[in-house]
Amino acid sequence: MLSRFQRLLGTAVRERRIPALEDLEARPSDESAPALSAREAAFFHRLSGNPGFRFMVEVQRSWCELRTLNAARVTLGTLPPHERRTLVKGWVERGGGTESFFATEADVLLDYIAGQVPAGSTTAVICRIEQAVQRAQRAPAQTTDPASLSDDTALVRGEDATLLRVPTSVAAAMNAGAGSADDVTAARLVPDAEGEIEVLLAPAISGVLREAEAGEVQIWATCATPVCVAALRTAGHERATLQVLVAERVLDVAQRPRSTARR
Amino acid sequence: MVNASSISISGVGFPYIADLPPEIYRSGLIDFVEVTPESLCRERRVGGQRALDLIPSHVERARQTCDGLQIVIHGVELSIGSAEGWNDAYIDMLDRFWKMWPFQWHSEHLGFQTVPPACPAGASTRDFVSVGVPLPLPSTREAVDLVAPRAAGLCDRYGVPFLLENPAHYLFDLPFDDEIQGEIGLMNAIVERGRCWQLLDLHNLYCNAVNFGIDVASLLQGVRLERVLEIHVAGGSWRDGFYMDGHNAGVPEPVWRLLEDVLPRAPNVAGVVFEVLDEAAPRLGPKLIGRELERAREIWHRYRRRSGADVIVARGTAEC
Numbered sequence: 001m002l003s004r005f006q007r008l009l010g011t012a013v014r015e016r017r018i019p020a021l022e023d024l025e026a027r028p029s030d031e032s033a034p035a036l037s038a039r040e041a042a043f044f045h046r047l048s049g050n051p052g053f054r055f056m057v058e059v060q061r062s063w064c065e066l067r068t069l070n071a072a073r074v075t076l077g078t079l080p081p082h083e084r085r086t087l088v089k090g091w092v093e094r095g096g097g098t099e100s101f102f103a104t105e106a107d108v109l110l111d112y113i114a115g116q117v118p119a120g121s122t123t124a125v126i127c128r129i130e131q132a133v134q135r136a137q138r139a140p141a142q143t144t145d146p147a148s149l150s151d152d153t154a155l156v157r158g159e160d161a162t163l164l165r166v167p168t169s170v171a172a173a174m175n176a177g178a179g180s181a182d183d184v185t186a187a188r189l190v191p192d193a194e195g196e197i198e199v200l201l202a203p204a205i206s207g208v209l210r211e212a213e214a215g216e217v218q219i220w221a222t223c224a225t226p227v228c229v230a231a232l233r234t235a236g237h238e239r240a241t242l243q244v245l246v247a248e249r250v251l252d253v254a255q256r257p258r259s260t261a262r263r
Numbered sequence: 264m265v266n267a268s269s270i271s272i273s274g275v276g277f278p279y280i281a282d283l284p285p286e287i288y289r290s291g292l293i294d295f296v297e298v299t300p301e302s303l304c305r306e307r308r309v310g311g312q313r314a315l316d317l318i319p320s321h322v323e324r325a326r327q328t329c330d331g332l333q334i335v336i337h338g339v340e341l342s343i344g345s346a347e348g349w350n351d352a353y354i355d356m357l358d359r360f361w362k363m364w365p366f367q368w369h370s371e372h373l374g375f376q377t378v379p380p381a382c383p384a385g386a387s388t389r390d391f392v393s394v395g396v397p398l399p400l401p402s403t404r405e406a407v408d409l410v411a412p413r414a415a416g417l418c419d420r421y422g423v424p425f426l427l428e429n430p431a432h433y434l435f436d437l438p439f440d441d442e443i444q445g446e447i448g449l450m451n452a453i454v455e456r457g458r459c460w461q462l463l464d465l466h467n468l469y470c471n472a473v474n475f476g477i478d479v480a481s482l483l484q485g486v487r488l489e490r491v492l493e494i495h496v497a498g499g500s501w502r503d504g505f506y507m508d509g510h511n512a513g514v515p516e517p518v519w520r521l522l523e524d525v526l527p528r529a530p531n532v533a534g535v536v537f538e539v540l541d542e543a544a545p546r547l548g549p550k551l552i553g554r555e556l557e558r559a560r561e562i563w564h565r566y567r568r569r570s571g572a573d574v575i576v577a578r579g580t581a582e583c
Binding site for chain 1: 301304305306307313315339340344345346347377378392393394395396398400401403405406409432433434435437438440474504507542
């Protein structure tokens, strides 16, 4: 009974609707929906006239909006208030913002925002940066000892690492905001005079992000699939560079297939 | 059975809020700190299951801020009243927290905030969805049977008192069993059977009284004051005709009066905490916070003139 009561009340608040009458009826054959007691059923029958329920729904909505704002704080902060409100309300209407720990939800929320704002806009770029920062920040901190790399160690892009091409105008805006928003603007970027810069984001980079060097961009491109250290060195990359990238978790040691490991 | 005789806290507490200047915690106005460990965590999914990782830098910063003050835990994510399972990830995290930073007691809210996802009849899932706000339990024997063993288990798990907080909510007319009656009866029954203590939130009690049109004194009459180990005071605000437990203002006078009424009659209270919402703290500012803490201290010392040792002995003899 309690289980069904909670499922009905929780769903009513989440979905902002009174349970349908058929939901209140006993279904003796359905173990996942045990019957309500008479008093529990009466509570739901009276719910539509309960101003407290309507207010509870409003409170839930405002909490969800606050969580959504916090989950994409930097990106949403780049938008004018009316656009920000529209996006946040749109997300909450879709059932978002209920999770207290929004890390998992934030990833999907940032995808949603990226799909709603003009491609290539400052907001779209910052959205992808914030998403990459969050992925890097919530990854486990442990790293492979870079000194253990041998020539036949296979390296691949880190699961929680990203390389982004950032327009200088956006980098400049991020620099201007450094110190005011602690996540994305923790590290200052120094863009070239024109064009774009390449930015690496990974769990063990100090401040999570830094500008990438040209050689590192090549390594990133090469390591889309596992590549042995020996092959990377043959291509002209220094072992020390690879060790730094592994230590920062830009690159991870690729897991060998089980059958290979046995041999 | 867990007793409270080993508690060394006696005084006024304040929540750990990372955005506040650490000097507040060293001002001499705070005797202990109430830590919400979830605020020091990030969530991770492991094979479809949730895990809460304590962030070492956040924990270290909190420890530096608390600067040797004793801590108590005030959790918000356990969902102790969820019929189909509480938040295992929270318990796993609290186990780790306990090993690195022991606490004097820990508390949670009496309610639930997760439910099984809507799914076709007969389908099952081990995951839960968050409602988005904590919801109250019906005052039923079934709710007592669910929560009391969980509370008892938490007492045993850490060997320190576990406290349940009476919630503020806006749902009139919740179902009840005749043998339990209302929410006060529900709390009393759980505290009795669960061998735990109550965190009496006076502001929550006040909110419910105001919103439900009940005399707060009559609500208070039913509370088993000898089972209260901690008291919360806080402020709120009005919205759409409801008084909200917003923790976003100073403590209203009626709540201060409740504290003055309760303290002399609650012999085992070890601490009074002035609760403030993280987001509201910078706006309220150190000046207002300091003023409210001073007032809480003044009331505390007026009614708790005995030494800490005396209080501890009294608490030990009033063991559940």
